Amino acid sequence: MPKDKSDLLQGTLDMLILRALEPGPSHGFGVSVIIRRISGDVLQVEQGSLYPALYRLEAEGWVRSEWGVSDNNRKAKFYELTVAGRRQLAVETESWERLSCAINLVLGHA
Amino acid sequence: MRSGHSLVAPLRRLVHRFLTLFRGRRMEADMAEEMRLHMEMQEAEHRGAGMTPGEAALKARREFGHLDGIREQCRDERGFLWVSQLGQDLRYAFRMLARHPGFTAVAVLTLALGIGVNTAIFGLVDEILLRQLPVRDPGGLVLLRWSSKIDIPVPTSGSWEQDPVTHQNSCTSFSIPAFEGMKGSDGALSGVAAFAPISRLTVIADGQPEAVGLGQLVSGGFFSLLGVAPAAGRLIGDSDDTPAAAPVAMISHGYWMRRFGADPSVLGKTVLVNHIPVTIVGVCPRRFPGTLEVGDAPDLFLPLSLAKGLGSFAMIDDPNSLWWLRILGRLRPGASPAAVRATLEPAFQLSVLDSFRRVGAAPPRAPGDLPTLIAGPGGQGLSRIRNEYRQRWAILAGLGGTILAIACANIASLLLARGAARQREFGVRLAMGAGRGRIIRQLLAESVLLSALGGVLAVPFAVWMERCLVAMQPRFEGHTLALSPRLDSGVFLIAAAFSLITGVVFGLAPALRASRLEISAEFQGGQGNLSGSRSRLGKALLAVQVALTLVLLVGAGLFAGTLRNLASVDVGFERDGLLLFHLDPSLDGSSFEAGLGTDNQVVERLRALPGVTSATFSRMPLLSEMGWNSRISVPGRPPGQGGGGTAMVNAVDRAFFETYGIPLVEGRPVGPSETSRIARVAVVNQAFAREFFGDENPLGRTIERPDERNTTMAYTVIGVARDARYSSVRDPVPPTVYFPYHFLRGSMPAEATFAVRAPGDVAALIPRIRDVVRSVNPLLPIDELRTQRSQIGDLSSTERMFAWLSVVFALLATGLVTLGLYGLMSFVVLRRRKEIGLRIALGARPPDVVWMIVRESLVIVGSGVGLGLVGALAATKVVSSLLFGLTATDPATFLLGCALLMSVALIAGWVPARRASRVDPMVALRTE
Structure with a gap:
């Protein structure tokens, strides 16, 4: 199980998904589209990581899911941030900023 | 994050x-x-x-x-990740166990044994000590008792009990007026009900006489107070408990099944109970055992108003002059036992004053001297015997716990040894990234699976074992325990709990040990320094097993010795070749003379039977736990030297001494005519002569005894009989007086225990004895038919149970230890193959090698024995009150136990050692 090695990656992915859901509920496909778009096509989330992450976030209580109908009238499962999820996003964003700041300092770009 | x-x-x-x-x-x-x-x-x-x-x-x-x-x-x-992994773990564990069927079989059997024994014992302890009556809210019931600083001048038929903490004596019996008074008081209790045991009932149903052991008299409100619903028919109610009411009875579920085949038409049937026609109106629920002592299961429930007619307490004309009712009350919600006292004590004390007045005794001067009421827990009914035997059951539970501990230690060491064999497997798994937790979990899954298998197998074993325990007839003061071993959810739950706990207990240490592994070491030959500490734990576990086994062995030795000593006591009469049975010819209301006539007719016809050497009857059988004592004094001797004292009393037929084989050392026995007419003579035993007459010759002297009307009667001593035991094998022979049977006239019914002596097989006489009794009176039931030997055997049934169980447990434990030790020593030899090979190569002789291994085995067992001696000394202190003829520190028993274990050590060490000494040094050194 590669869990230990992908810890950083996974945490980052969690943060990205939470961020993608911040404006409002979205289905899994939508989340991957949002992340791709916001990152300017740099970050491509594999479905193999996306769905396990979504299920994990749901188990953590940070998102909740519900079946609904998408814009183009398709059935889809929508994910929505919970209050705990918003708090978690804030925590993760802050710690990410600290980390990236520190890395930037080290790299001498700040 | x-x-x-x-x-x-x-x-x-x-x-x-x-x-x-x-x-x-x-x-x-x-x-x-x-x-x-x-x-x-x-x-x-x-x-x-x-x-x-x-x-x-x-x-x-x-x-x-x-x-x-x-x-x-x-x-x-x-x-849950771990839940799915648990499935994996269990599947894997199952495969591992299936791959080692030998190990699995030994472990599962050992566990089944340990768990089964404990389940059985716990099931019985639950039934006997813990179970509440199957009634509505048993916790709300209180049993009343009283305690008194002064003597109560009235006979009490209830039981006396000493509080283990305060050492205060208290009694459970009350008079009818006391109960009537309490019924009227309102307050902390929502109601009270009275009951009493009534023994030796004769029931004639459909013309068939039968002696029913025990009945329970109940007040009208008894069943409604308890909140019991009848299995069939109706309950005895208030309207049945009046002198004018038609006589009714309820029967127990067991009696209904046994006697009437659960036939519903029994309702409304009229049967003769002690020759009174009584209508059966209801059947008690199946689990309802009545509220008498544990093990007593009354077959009939009758209203109190029938007491006198049934012949129970028939001699008592004044209700104040005998206290015989037991009283249960139901607490109002929130009421405290102290409030009960405040509510009921005035009525009770009034009745006490009445009792004093009626018997002509001076009432106590200070009001504070009057007896006081105590409201104790009543949810289990009468509990004197339960409380008295608590310690014995605790000892039994201790025996069971010890065998389970040994089983656990045994399997832990087996697992440890196997863990050692699996080091490489764990090494591989650790190296491949399995966490330590995962390995511990894997091993725990294996041990829990083992114990679960053991637990499943333990259930039938427990049921069988419980049946054996009950079959051993642990008797409580003459009552055979009426228990019905059964397979219920409780047994399963207990077995499951024991298995789970056991699995974790024996699995944890080996699992923790196995996970503490240096991966690198495992791949560098795998026989590094770890093996040392690993077998140290194994050795410690074995030493613990040895210690526990020694405790069991010593206990077994002491209990077996006690049984042997009890069996070899000289009882003072010839116990073999005697058949006993009991008759009560006065149950049909006939007079004492008529009853005695029946007794005499029966005994004469018995004597005429071919093959019968002699036959007799007496009021009390010998060595049956029954006793009858009386105040005796010798006129002209100062108190303490015959002036007054208590002696055991019996009323006997003329052939009593001849039939029982008690020789007279002086004088003559009771003569033929003296049995049947007033003769103020008596035979005393040697102990009586010593205690009451000292060095003087008692022949021709006078002894005095107050009769039931408190009139002093004088009797002439006509003979001195050799000392014979009366009611107990353990106690020394008490001073005893034998009066001619006729002496009972006016105070007791003409009931008697008959004794028939015949050479050879006395049991073959039973059909002819039945014929004889039938020929005299076809409606007279025979009960308590048994041999004298089996009656004496019954006295030590508890000791026999302890002896058998502890011997079996000790042998099992010894077997387990032998196996464990052998396994460990084989493992040690295997581990040290290279070293041994080296030693032999360097010139060590085989005896040196053998000694080296045997010494190790002796050291393990020796340390276990040392530990066990300490434990046994502490444990046997608890059982010392059960022992007879030896002390709790009996040196021979201790020595024997130690010797047995040391010889086990020798054998279990020697066999692998021999194998080790044959190691070819070249083969051993070339292993790697």
Whole structure:
């Protein structure tokens, strides 16, 4: 199980998904589209990581899911941030900023 | 980075994950649907970008990736990871156990034994000590008792009991006026009900006489107070408990099944109980045992108003002059036992003053001297015997616990040895990234699986064992325990609890040990320094087993010695070749003279039977736990030297001494005519002569005894009989006076225990004895038919049970220790193969090698024996009151136990040692 090695990656992915859901509920496909778009096509989330992450976030209580109908009238499962999820996003964003700041300092770009 | 700021989040996560376990199928469908829809959207996007439908579908499918893999990951994220792993662990454990059938069989059998024994014992302890009556809210019942600083001048038929803490004596019997007074008082109790045992009932149903052991008299409100629903018919009610009411009875469920084949037409049937016609109106529920002492199961329940007519307490004309009722009350919600006292004590004390007045005794001067009431727990009914035997059952539970501890230690060391053999496997798994926790869990799964298998096998074993325990007839003061061993959910629950605890206990140490492994060491030959500490733990476990086994061996020795000593006591009469039975010819209301006439007729016809050497009857059988004592004094001697004292009393037929084989050392026995007419003569035993007459010759002297009307009667001593035991094998022979049977006239019914002496097989006489009794009176039931030897054997049934159990347990434990030690020593030899080979190569002779190994085995057992001696000395102190003829520190028993274990050490060490000494040094050194 590669869990230990992908810890950083996974945490980052969690943060990205939470961020993608911040404006409002979205289905899994939508989340991957949002992340791709916001990152300017740099970050491509594999479905193999996306769905396990979504299920994990749901188990953590940070998102909740519900079946609904998408814009183009398709059935889809929508994910929505919970209050705990918003708090978690804030925590993760802050710690990410600290980390990236520190890395930037080290790299001498700040 | 993960949350965890509050307790709520993890809790929520747990609940969520737990719930998903049960929503598995729906979640699975949801997941498949969600992923399918995702691919559809992707496909639509691709089509929007201008692909053909086929291309778009293919691309979407390819982009999504390995569907099953993703689903698997999702499952992992969602559910309890460890639950799915537990399944894996169990499957793996099962495979491991199946691969080693020998080990598995030994371990499972050992466990089944340990768990089964404890389940059985616990089941009985539960039934005897802990179980509450099957009535509405048994916790709300109180049993009344009283304690008094002064003597109560009235006979009491209830039981006296000493509080283990305050050492205060208290009694459970009350007079009828006391009960009537309490019924009227209102307050802390919502009601009171009275009851009393009534023994030796004769029931004639459909013309068939039968002696029913025991009945229970109950006041009218008894069943409604308890809240018992009848299995059939109706309950005895208030209207049945009046002198004018038609006589009715309820029967126990067991009696209904046994005597009437559960026939519902028994309701309304009229039977003769002690020759009174009584109508059966109801059947008690199946589990309701009455409220008498534990093990007493009355077959008949009769209203109190019938007491006198049934011949019970028939001699008592004045209700104040005998206290015989036991009283249960039901607490009002929130009421305290202290409030009960305040409510009922005035009525009780008034009745006490009445009793004093009626018997002409001066009432106590200070009001504070009057007896006081105590309201104790009543949810178990009468509990004197239960309380008295508590310690014995605790000892039995201790025996069971010890065998379970030995089984645990045994399997722990087996697992340890196997863990050693599996080091390489664990090494591989650790190296491949398995966590330590995972390995511990794996091993625990194996041990819990083992114990679960053991637990399953333990259930039939426990049932069988419980049956054996009951068959051993642990008797409580003459009552055979009326228990029905059964397979119920309780037994399963207990077995399951024992298995789970056992599995964790014996599995934990080996599992922790196995996981503490240096991976590198395992691949560098694998026989590094670890083996030393590993077998140290194994040796410690074995020493503990040896210690516990020694405790069991010493206990077994002491109990077996006690049984042997009890069996070889000289009882003072010839116990073999005697058949006993009991008759009560006055049950049909005939007079004492008529009853005695029947007794005489029966005994004469018995004497005429071919093959009968002699026959007799007496009021009291010998060595049956029954006794009858009386105040005796010798006129002209100062108190303390015959002027007054207590002696055992019996009323005997002329052939008593001849039939029992008690020789007279002086004088003559009771003469033929003296049995049947007033003759103020008596035979005393040697102990009586010593205690009451000292050096003087008692022949021709006068002894005095107050009769039931408190008139002093004088009797002339006509003979001195050799000392014979009366009611107990353990106690020294008490001073005893034998009066001619006729002496009972006016105070007791003409009931008697008959004794028939015949050479050879006395049991063969039984049909002819029945014929004789039938020829004298066809409606006279014979009861308590048994041999004198079996009656004496019954006296030590508890000792026999302890002896058998402890011997069997000790032998089993010794067997387990032998196996364990042999296994460990074989393992040690295997581990030290190289070293031994080296030693032999360097010139060590085989005896040196043998001694080296045997010494190790002796050291283990020796340290265990040392530990066990300390434990045994402490443990046997507890049982010293059960022993007879030896002390709790009996040196021979201790020595024997130690010797047995040391010889086990020698053998279990010697066999592997021999093998070791034959090691070819070249082979050993070339192993790697």
